[in-house]
Amino acid sequence: MSRPLITTLSLTWCHPGAGIFYYCFMKLFFAFILMLPAIGFAETVSDEKTCEVVAKHRVAPKYPIEAARKWLSGWVSFSFTVETDGQVTDISLLDYEGHRGFIKTGRRALSQWRYEITEIAGKKPEHCEGMSVRLDFIIESIDGVMRAGRDFKKAYAEIEQLITDEALTEAKVKIVALQEKRIFSKIESVWYAMLQAHYYQASGDIQAQITSLIAATNVSDDGYLNARQYLDDNNYVIALYDLYMLELAQKQYYRALTTVHYLIKAAQEYDEDWVKRLTESKNKILQLINSDRVIKVPGKLSKGEPWHHKLARSAFSIENIHGRLGDVNVSCESYDEKYPVAEGVIVKIPAEVHFCSVNIDGEDGAVFEIWEQASH
Structure with a gap:
């Protein structure tokens, strides 16, 4: 029985080192390898008939975000059938290692692959059963950033x-x-x-x-x-x-x-x-x-810069102040107002005003809370 040449798809999610993972980019590459007769790697043929296929269209599976965040590499292997029209059917999981998300994204991609069944000794099977492929998901380090100087x-x-x-x-x-x-x-x-x-x-x-x-x-x-x-x-x-x-x-x-x-x-x-x-x-x-619950937002001044907060509601108060605060500035789309700091006093912004931010200055190290009050 011949062993057909088939493509294994490897996905590489790159990261530049331990601790941070979003400063990099995914590389996709195809590696052509001769599949060995083993579970998850071998192209098997049923009914003792030789069956060969040629990949005509491949779709790269998405690298699961949760797997990338955890720096998980792995692989997944499937068995499948190639129909007369080249479609992939009867996809079954053989084995996997790493994140279970590899199974879902791998299965979804494989279902979109298309093959062509080739003739062997002048005969062309109606379909090829028991085919298999392994998809590798690999994380590796890479230096630099794309398209920069x-x-x-x-x-x-x-x-x-x-x-x-x-x-x-x-x-x-x-x-x-x-x-x-x-x-x-x-x-x-x-x-x-x-x-x-x-x-x-x-x-x-x-x-x-x-x-x-x-x-x-x-x-x-x-x-x-x-x-x-x-x-x-x-x-x-x-x-x-x-x-x-x-x-x-x-x-x-x-x-x-x-x-x-x-x-x-x-x-x-x-x-x-x-x-x-x-x-x-x-x-x-x-x-x-939209509830009646008070939203308590922590605030702290540092680096001599004002503290900013985009309001989700139109009423707020300043609570639990430790340190010196300056004035409170409310900046909106068509409304700007300055208020003196007064702990526990509720500031109400006109209902017709939207997209408001609170800006507070004061001494470095001052801490406080903005309590966004229910608007109804």
């Missing part, structure tokens, strides 16, 4: 390694120097923001990390299209997911609703179940905003 990529890789090695003081110096000595292209600006997010994650500055991820993903009314010009799809989705998780943790619900809108749109290309969970999460935020 050579000098930028070199500096990026050097700083990235410093952050990974926890040499944060030196990394910060080089981050500042990189910005001072170079005028960035648009793609370099995006990847510089990703680099800053990496640094701020390592240094524990959550608010600065959020700001950097917003700059990198460009989450706005047209942010989805703009960011996709400069970030590959997988890094974009993971950066959005990290941004969404951080905004939820900081109770920045107005911004979180914007972020999850684009995240759901991007996730539709990956996993229907994930889209469903994200949609459920979005609906819970809306339910909370």
